[in-house]
Amino acid sequence: MDPRSEVLLRQAEHFAGNLLLAGLPADDLLGQLPAAHGWSWHAGEQAQLEARFPGRCHFGTEPAAARFDAAVLFLPKSRELTDYLLQALAARLPGGMLYLVGEKRAGIERASKQLGAFGKPRKLDSARHCQLWQIEVTQAPAVPDLEALAEHFSLQLADGPLEVISLPGVFSHGRLDRGTALLLKHLDQLPAGHLLDFGCGAGVLGAVLKRRYPQSQVSLLDVDAFAIASSRLTLTANKLEANVLAGDGIHAAPHGLAAILSNPPFHQGVHTNYAATELLLREAANHLQANGELRLVANNFLQYKPLIEQNLGSCQTLAEAEGFRIYQASKRR
Ligand SMILES: C[S@@+](CC[C@H](N)C(=O)[O-])C[C@H]1O[C@@H](n2cnc3c(N)ncnc32)[C@H](O)[C@@H]1O
16 A cells, blocks of 8 residues: 555545545555545556546546545645646635645655645644645635646757647656757657657657658657647647557557657656666567667666667667767667
8 A cells, every 4th residue: 555545544534525536546545435536647557546446537637527525636746736736626625625645755745835825734644754734625716727837838940940838747847858859869760650759748759750750650658648638739739640649658559660769767756767668678679660760868877778689689879968878779670
């Protein structure tokens, strides 16, 4: 059981009714709270919850339309996303109870102040390195307009400007990541066919690929509903069309790909997590056509080359700058 869920269950008398659990972990909490429903924006956790508790968890960037009498937000990593989520929940709970739970090292103490916009925060519990906060929503806000909270920025690229739209919580919100910038300079001579932007975030790479290779089918995949929504906005803003897929890891990707391009994930929440990237390197060959190519950018300190060579074939370093490397490997026939 996630320690945040354990803290909730220590205070179970507050959570017996028609409750919405927003950003809940994929553990047994829905089993322990039979009247509760979930709202997840992580495709992997959603899939696990759906398998265990069919129909009890909703995936997306907004809470489902069904009524709830109280809500718990599991503190996400980004402050902007916390603001949006608290507002989206408080707007639906005039006079109701809103709770915030999170790990101390994730900044729960500071985040509890964000609750103050809607009522008077009160600390209900502190245990398992977590805190649980509560407010009665005395000042319910209007339902937030997620798109109005997006950051817009323009990249001046060799083939013209690209508009990027990033929503709260999305990687490198409001600016171009330096690793991605390096990869954008090394997108020449990709094999013809279906291209995948793995872990697409706001969709910068996928949009540039579609513009550079208009004859190619392009897919963008991310685990996060806010990234998926951002990628769609970025594509539309640039009048581009591509497949945008929500899914957890390379297993959710199409097969027969000509190339997989990625600035792969290495942080998840407050924990460093290489699992999705390791799986990508191990399984890429199964998703590539013969002579298909994997091209990715990584921090110098991340030792991906041996894993790529074990699973795909000889790995070249195409470029190196500002602490990042571009790796390239082609699938053996
Ligand atoms: C380093 S960011 C790169 C984002 C974007 N491509 C860019 O360059 O700005 C990695 C992305 O991978 C996504 N991600 C993390 N775990 C994932 C998983 N298991 N499956 C698919 N995407 C994942 C994250 O949500 C994040 O958007």
